[in-house]
Amino acid sequence: MTATISKGVGASLRRKEDARFLHGRGRYVGDIRPAGTLEVAFLRSPVAHARLLGVQKPTGLVFTAADLPEIRPIRANSTLPGFRASDQPALAVGKLRHVGEPIAACVAPTRAEAEDLAAACVLDYQALPVIADMLAARAPGAALIHEHWPDNAFLETRRDEDLTDLDAVAAAKVTRRLRTARQHMAPLEGRGVLAEWDPRLEQLVVTTAAQMPHVTKTGLAECLGLDEGQVRVVAPDVGGGFGYKGILLAEELVCAALAIRLGRPVRWLEDRLEQLTANANCREHFYEVTAWADAHGKLLGVEVDATVDAGAYSLYPFSACLEAAQIGSIFPGPYTLPRFRFRTVSACTNKPPILPYRGVARTGVCYAMETTLDALARQLGISAQAIRAANLVPPEAMPYRNLVGKVFDSGDYPEALRRAVAAVDVAAVRARQAAGEAVGFGLSVFCEQGAHGTSVYHGWGIPFVPGFEQAQARFTPDGVLELRVGLHSHGQGLETTLAQVAHEILGVDPARVRLVHGDTALTPYSTGTWGSRAMVMAGGAVAEACRQLGERALAIGAALLQTDRASVRLVAGQVVAGDAAVSLDQVARTWFRSPQNLPANVDRGGLEVTAGYRPDPDTGTHSYAAHAVVAKVCTETGMVTLEQYVIVEDGGVLVNPMIVDGQVLGGVAQGIGTALYEEMPFDSEAQPLAGTLADYLLPGATEVPDIRIEHMETPSPWTRFGQKGLGESGAIGPPGAIVNAINDALAPLGAELLDLPATPARVLAALAKAGRA
Amino acid sequence: MKPAPFTYARPADWPAALALLAEGARPVAGGQSLGPMLNLRLALPERVADLRHLPGYAGVSMQGETVRIGAGTTHAAIEDGVVPGRLGEILAGVARRIAYRPVRNRGTIGGSFAHADPAADWCAVLPALPGHAIALGPEGERRIPLAEFVLGVFETALRGDELLRAIELSALPPATHFGHWKFCRKPGEFSKATACVLATPGAAPTAVLAALDAAPLVIADASALLADPTAEAARLVATLALEDPWRAALARTALRHAAEAAR
Incomplete structure (x- = not known):
């Protein structure tokens, strides 16, 4: 039993995959270059909106859309009413709709030579009026990016509820207009693709840095007119997905x-x-939020008009509307909101098409909700803690269904808030403020829906709907346990945590468990790694496959021990009957190499099981957290220093607490980027102005403070071990908590910051607006 | 991005380097600026002349009270104390804050000064120090006062046929006070405002304000700044009429902090 405690669910087992990563032995697309490989450089659009009239090609291998008619446009539709699809050509046809849109593929033995070809191409285009801003996109008479549309909106969603009566009864009402910046996700490894045609198998093999290799396979087959048996996608080591x-x-x-x-x-x-x-x-959102509260801070209603800059095309498979349309359903957050009115717009602009980034819309939503709550609290003269405590879903209400139908599975949200506040010496902050120091305390509380499945996604009608997640478990003849999953591990530590799950069920030492992932030829179909779903979905599927595999091993083991099934059980990787035992290695050896010793009624499926799993209900787990921040503001330069950062996180039962901490810390670093540093500026012609990481600032080791994490572990009643998805959580809370701390510091000066990131220039501008700089 | 095709030359001696320069070659020292510019195809030279293997390009020598620092001396060497005395301490303190150690391992004082990026650290400090930039041309060496070397953004007093050979500085007495302040949101970011103030016993204090997207402002007599840092910093920055109020605030802060540290 000791082995189970130290290596199974709940153990901070060191990551199996780290040996290869830390020794530089990871193998990425960039490390794979078969003999005879040709390299591609793309000729990309230098302008944001233009009619493409022609490309003069130099001598060499240069391919435009006209040269590759076998590629069908990418179409990521949604069946949400009113959604307008956009055909995204692989190479531009007719129009150019954002800077960087691929126009031609230039092919040469080396990348440098391919870039020489691209530099020698001459573009003929006619400039069109540019939609550089999502609010301008919505203005009447704006130039149309997709000319057969009546306006520049992929989708508008709304919930109409008349809230005007609240003005008369509310003790406080605030309205805020808030903006978040356009970011780039900045994984260490960029994208990369290696395509080969295998003439023996008549199969296209695409090695690509992908989070969702099976979905990529389906999309490739659809757009290339191949059947899915003709396509194999391999995702090797991937250096960050997000x-x-x-x-x-x-x-x-x-x-x-x-x-x-x-x-x-x-x-x-x-x-x-x-x-x-x-x-x-x-990440580029705009919110106009109005909130009403009573004198105790209890919310009476919220109205939000949200716009997401969705860029020029609807991307496959998540579509252009996933982010904006989600805002309506997640804006209430962890709170018991009685009345709610919203409108969301997925605005089409001449910018790169939007992708959901770790946290998806929640980072912006949390920022808008949490800063609005603090504005209400300031107006009411109550604390940031008090207004949250007045509105959080209480534990006795769990499972709780909110007014837009989100179902929260479990947890004690107010306790997370209490612990986060208790972890910071708020009185000391107040004393420093009283002494004139520009220092502030900020909070954010949020929940993260993860691993939501069929019942949630079928309504979106996007190109995929997640169903039963499958895993295969099988023994090799020498007793190694192979797990095969269709999703992909690129930083999540699944090679370790899924081995822990297998160990929990079968008792096999995690060192003797191998995870096979990232190859559509070797793994069951899966929608892949997204939506904080891997540990819930693949964890559940691996557990079920191992359970069934264990049954088969027990039957064989019982026969070897010359007893019946009812008399044996699995203990620490052995089939045990009383004092007698056979190891799973011996069981495996018997099936594969000494079949003469198998019982007559042996399950002919052998030691290989594929099992599917889906939580019931599959509306998703809700992890949640409270972030508490102490920030100091330099009123002379606008520089913000994070002095303290505390997180109280509840991810249900933690399969590997150390890996969870790593996930939270990495997410927080990205959230600090969103809050303070990261911003792709575009000029009025939608030209991106940051071309290197000296201009686009990412937080580094010196910008991330020591972060204290406290865990609560309220099991989800719906998942295999009570685990919840929390891979995105860390990236959601920081902007709200950090800007609330900044605004707390600025409040005595009458200044308030509204837009992200909270750069020194914006802090100083806010002070200047208040007449204090 | 990969560089456009160029030829690479490694001159073995100074006459060969000057000959390459006369033929239009672009000189490269540590390559910490030119390297990325080549990769981004912002610089498209036909030929690059690598100066790093020239005799005496790197290293420090003393001639009486004058310290001669080879233009190819790396920031890291200066950080590690290759320059002796109080001057060496001051230079090491500046070098330590240049970008990251990997950049400092390759980047050179001469390469950075001759590149004259307005945000570069040496451009913000060397003009405050007593000394000369030593230019080497077909006629031999020419001495350019450090305060007159940087003329504008990426623009120096070097002629097209000259290379920066060395920096010559006067040794500084132990009682010299020096203040240096720059604003970066993170290490490695280009400075948004840098200032330094040098107060040498028996001489007029000097100051430099840099990272202005223009040539550095060299203040030959900074006595007023030392006397009243806040007021004089505000007055000096007002004369620059900077458009961005944030950058103006940073410039004031930089001058004030540098002056206070040098008192």
């Missing part, structure tokens, strides 16, 4: 078509310039 690699890429289609056409391996590796200029593609 949503950036949860997409069917135009570049994947082009490389695939070229590999088939040329009969040579064809590779494209994204560089940082492409990533910054063509793919700053997330």
Whole structure:
């Protein structure tokens, strides 16, 4: 039993995958270059909106859309009423709709030569009026990006409820207009694609840095007119996803078509310039929020008009509306909101198409809700803690269904708030403020729906709907346990945590468990790694596959022990009957190599099981957290210093607390980027202005403070071990908590910050607006 | 991005380097600015002349009270104390705050000064120090006062046929006071405002304000700044008529902090 406690669910087992990563032995697309590989550089649009009249090509291998008619446009539809689909051509056809849109593929033995070809192309285009801003996109008479549409909106959603009567009864009412910046996700490894045609198998093999290899396979087959048996997608080690690699890429289609056409391996590796200029593609929201509260801070109603800059196209598979349309359902957050009115718009602009980034819409929503709550609290003269305590869903209400139908599974939200506040010496902050110091205390509380499945996604009608997650568990003849899953581990530590799950069920030492993932030829179909779902879905599927595998092993083991099934059980990797035992190694050896010793009635499926799993209900787990921040503001330069950062997090039962801490810390670092540093500026012609990481600032080790994490572990009643998805959580809370701390520091000066990131220039501008700088 | 094609030359001696320069070659020292510019295809030279292997390009020598720092001396060497005395302490303190150690391991004092990026650290400090930039041209060496070396954004007093050979500085007495302040949101970010003030016993204090997206402001007599840092910083920055109020605030703060530290 000791082994179970130290290596199974709940153990902070060291990560199995770290040996190869820490020794530089990871293998990424950029490390894979078969003999004869040709490299691709893309000629990309230098302008945001233009009619494309022609491309003069230099001598060499240069391919435009006209040269690759076998590629069908990418179409990520949604069946939400009113959604307008956009055809995204793999290479531009007719129009250019954002800077960085691929126009031609230039192919050469080296990347440098391919770039020489791209530089020698001459573009003929006619400039069109540019929609550089999502609010301008909504203005009457704005230039149309998709000319057969009546306006520049992919989708508008609304919930109409008349709230005007609240003015008469509310003790406080605030309205805030808030903006979040367009970011780029900045995984260490960029995108990369290597496409090959295998003539023996008559199969396209695409090695790509992908979070969702099976979805990529389906998309490739659809757009290339192949059957899915003709496509194999391999996702090797992937250096960070965050949503950036949860997409069917135009570049994947082009490389695939070229590999088939040329009969040579064809590779494209994204560089940082492409990533910054063509793919700053997330987080840009605008909110107008009005909130009413009674004298105790209890919310009476909220109205929100939200716009998301969705960019020029609807991307596959998540579509252009996932982010904005979600705002309506997640805005109430962890609170018991009695009345709610919203409108959301997915605005089409001449910017790179939006992708859901870790936290998806929640980071912006949390920022808007949490800063609005603090504005209400300031107006009412009550504390940030008090207004939250007055509105959080109480534990006795769990499971709780809110007014827009979200179902929260479990938890004690007010306790998380209490603990976070208790972890900070707020009185000391108040004393420093009284002495004139610009220091502040800020909070944010939020919940994160994860692992939501069929019942949630079928209503979206986007290109995929997650169903039963499958895992395969099988023994090799020497007793190694192989787990095969269709999702992908790229930082989540699944090679370790799924081994822990298997150990929990079968008692096999995690060192003897191998996770096979990232290859559609070797794994069951899966929608992949997204939506904080892997540990719930694959964890549940692995547990079920191992349970069934264990049953088969027990039957064989019982026969070897010359007893019956009812007399044996699995203990620490052995089939045990009284004092007698056979190891699972011996069981495996018997099935594969000494079948003469098998019982006559043995299950002919052998030691190989594929099992499917879905929580019931599958509306998703809700992890939640409270973030508490102490920030100091330099009123001379506008510089913000994070002095303290505390997180109280409830992710249900933690499979590996150490890995959870890592997930939370990484997410918080990204959230600090959103709060204080990261912003892709665009000029009025929608030209991105940051082309290197010296201009686009990411927080580094010196910008992330020591972060204290406290865990609560309220099991989800709906999942296999009570675990909840929390991979995105850390990235959701920081902007709200940090800006609330800044505004707390600025409040005595009469200043308030509204827009992200809270750069020194914006802090100083807020002070100037208040007449204090 | 990969560089456009160029040829690479490694001159073995100074006459060969000057000959390459005369033929239009672009000189490269540590490559910490030119390297990215080549990769981004912002610089498209036909030929690059690598100066790093020239005799005596790196290293420090003393001639009486004068310290001669080879232009190819790395920031890291200066950080690690290759320059002796009080001057060395001051230079090491500046070098320590240049970007990251990997950049400092390759980047050179001469390469940075000759590149004359307005945000560069040496451009914000060397003009405050007594000394000369030593230019080497077809006619031999020429001495350019440090305060007159940087003329504008990426613009120096070097002629097209000259290379920066060395920096010559006067040794500083132990009682020299020096203040240096720059604003970066994170290490490695280009400075948004840098200032330094040098107060040498028996001489007029000097100051530099830099990272202005223009040539550095060199203040030959900074006595007023030392006397009243806040007021004089405000007055000096007002004369620059900076458009961005934030950058103006940073410039004031930089001058004030540098002056207070030098008192």
